[in-house]
Amino acid sequence: MDRIKKGDSPLFRISQKVxxxxxxxxxxxxxxxxxxxxxxxxxxxxxxxxxGGRSYTDYCLSWGALILGHRHPAVLAAVxxxxxxxxxxxxxxxxxxxxxxxxxxxxxxxxxxxxxxxxTEATMSAIRLARGFTKRSKIIKFDGCYHGHSDDLLAMAxxxxxxxPVSSSKGIPEAHxxxxxxxxxxxxxxxxxxxERHHNExxxxxxxxxxxxxxxxxxTMDFLKTLRALTKKYGIVLxxxxxxxxxxxxxxxxxxxxxxxxxxxxxxxIIGGGFPVGxxxxxxxxxxxxxxxxxxxQAGTFSGTPVVMEAGLAAxxxxxxxxxxxxxxxxxxxxxxxxxxxxxxxxxxxxxxxRSMISIRFSENPVSNYLEARKASSDELYAxxxxxxxxxxxxxPPADLESFFVSSAHSIKEIDALCKALKDFFIPxx
Numbered sequence: 001m002d003r004i005k006k007g008d009s010p011l012f013r014i015s016q017k018v019x020x021x022x023x024x025x026x027x028x029x030x031x032x033x034x035x036x037x038x039x040x041x042x043x044x045x046x047x048x049x050x051x052g053g054r055s056y057t058d059y060c061l062s063w064g065a066l067i068l069g070h071r072h073p074a075v076l077a078a079v080x081x082x083x084x085x086x087x088x089x090x091x092x093x094x095x096x097x098x099x100x101x102x103x104x105x106x107x108x109x110x111x112x113x114x115x116x117x118x119x120t121e122a123t124m125s126a127i128r129l130a131r132g133f134t135k136r137s138k139i140i141k142f143d144g145c146y147h148g149h150s151d152d153l154l155a156m157a158x159x160x161x162x163x164x165p166v167s168s169s170k171g172i173p174e175a176h177x178x179x180x181x182x183x184x185x186x187x188x189x190x191x192x193x194x195x196e197r198h199h200n201e202x203x204x205x206x207x208x209x210x211x212x213x214x215x216x217x218x219x220t221m222d223f224l225k226t227l228r229a230l231t232k233k234y235g236i237v238l239x240x241x242x243x244x245x246x247x248x249x250x251x252x253x254x255x256x257x258x259x260x261x262x263x264x265x266x267x268x269x270i271i272g273g274g275f276p277v278g279x280x281x282x283x284x285x286x287x288x289x290x291x292x293x294x295x296x297x298q299a300g301t302f303s304g305t306p307v308v309m310e311a312g313l314a315a316x317x318x319x320x321x322x323x324x325x326x327x328x329x330x331x332x333x334x335x336x337x338x339x340x341x342x343x344x345x346x347x348x349x350x351x352x353x354x355r356s357m358i359s360i361r362f363s364e365n366p367v368s369n370y371l372e373a374r375k376a377s378s379d380e381l382y383a384x385x386x387x388x389x390x391x392x393x394x395x396x397p398p399a400d401l402e403s404f405f406v407s408s409a410h411s412i413k414e415i416d417a418l419c420k421a422l423k424d425f426f427i428p429x430x
Contacts (some may be wrong), residue, residue, distance in 0.1 A: 005212060009039045009051055015282040032399040033383040040116050043070030045409040048395055056395035059404040063397070064212070064244050064357070065269040067327075067408025068318055075273045082307045085402035090301065095309035099271070102316055103281065106251040109240070109265045114290060115282030115304040119243035119268035120148025122278035123206065124342040125298045126264050127152065129280070130204035130237035132296035133289045138198055140205040142185040144214030144370025147206055147266075151176040185211055185369045188226040191246030204264075209254040212403040213244070214373040215359035216352050231263070237286065239293050243268035243278070244403070247316065249355040250324055270319075311399045323408050328355045331406050334415050338422055345427040356406040360385070360422075377401050388425045394418055 016022035020086045023029045023037065028063030039052045046069050048058040058070070064376050068075065082095065100113050116122050127150075128137055139152060147153045154177075181198065182189050185207075195202065205227060211217035231238040240262040244253045247270040255261055271277055281287065291297045335353045342349055343364075352359050352367065361367055363376035382400035389396055394417070406415070 082310035096304040110281035111284040112287040124150035136203040146213035204237040273315035
């Protein structure tokens, strides 16, 4: 076990004594790859620097939040200006109004928006609102799609189409998952069966329009069109969880790319410019059921705090058509070139992407759902790949089935280095 894998930070040893597992989010703990987590000190552009002074080209990017890279000058300037005015007022402020107008203008499904402090809070609140609006209790989600850690959403599918919900976490009462139906992603037939059977009880369907939490899985248009048609037919609220994919490929989000417009959308990550944030919005007739206009309650002391709103607005204003065009082309080309090399070498691996969201699969075959994603994963192989890249100064998320990301700060030279490092791992020299 080399020096990097052992970890040599006395800070992490201290953190284990005062924080659970030494981390504040489980996936950071390196359980899937072994060894000890790196303790980071700073970031700049495409780079992360640990407390030992080593630098890494960062493809985790705060789990997708930093589409402009670390310490973007416009975001820093906006934050510094905002802090000089104060940190939190507990009232409506001008930055909230400005970023709300920006989101309503660009995201097709959003007429009105409510800001919160995390993606989990956004999805949890959106589901509560959908239940209040429809006066129904059941929800449908899809296997492998992660929508945060609220009780109703930590559920896996039952056996076949029997819809026997099973919690995927201890500490969740059985009652919390009895109204949660989890179905296979990209399976329109099972979807039809479930909705036809339960439509009078279903308040909403929540889905990542492009899955990112079981690695990147692109939807089939048949699946999304069936989903949209059925939810409209039965008055079921369709919620797109675009916490990860929102503003990743264009200002209209995935829904604008695909031309499938949901009733509500959840956002996060990119809209905070690197700060904790979440938002949910949708049709005006639905959103008006939310307090203070309606009877569905949700509140938050730090929701829409001005420093976060200024950072997010500065980030969004720098997402220009030319930036998206360059970034999307860079990533498409990287995936194409890498896959060409892997295919020529008959390596049992391939990359898949949705613009600048990318995943590695340890299989030659395409993946369309969670079961196939699990079959195309390997903790052992991923751990070897992770440390192979880390030794070359490349930092990926420390877990298989996580997407990795490219920012506008990454150079062609850095992408070429990643391409070569992957090629050297999967196609070693004879």
